[in-house]
Amino acid sequence: MKTILKNVLLTVVAVASVGSVMAQEQATASGEVRRIDTTKGKIAIKHGAISDFKLPAMTLVYEISPALLSTVKAGDKVKFTATHENNRYRIDEIKVDN
Template identity: 50%
Template sequence: MLRTLRKLSALLAIVFMTLFSSVSVAQEARASGEVRRVDPGAGKITLKHGEIDVLRLPAMTLVYRIDPTLLADLKPGDKVRFVAIRENDEYVVISIQK
């Protein structure tokens, strides 16, 4: 009986580790859209884009965090392709190009 409980405990530990470790992995999504607003001082960009399945986002206009150095040549109205992730309940653009 004790041996069975130990095996069950070990199995449950493996299941929980698998569940929680997969949740913490950032999913990366490629998308295209249009720049609506650029705020280098705040490190933010507002993008209008279609549905992004990987991040479970419907078509929308959304404010993303972004490294201000990536904003150098961008202005409202630019058509862009970008890569975004969800990090700590925020969406972050990690690369972007016209």
């Protein structure tokens, strides 16, 4: 009985791990920085549709590392790479697009 229960638990953990990997998506897009909140590590970007995320054109607030925020300011046109995972959007790379 213990062996069966152990195998079932291992299977559940394996399936859960695969599910979380599959839930992560990454996309590259461009847009305009609208607002920055350095204390909360947030940036609002107005962008066109992002098909990889199935998002229409909108202004969306992303999580972002404070180190990345030092390279941009409100009003900048930017190109960025973002990750969507667990219903959260995070900027992984961002650069001003002249």
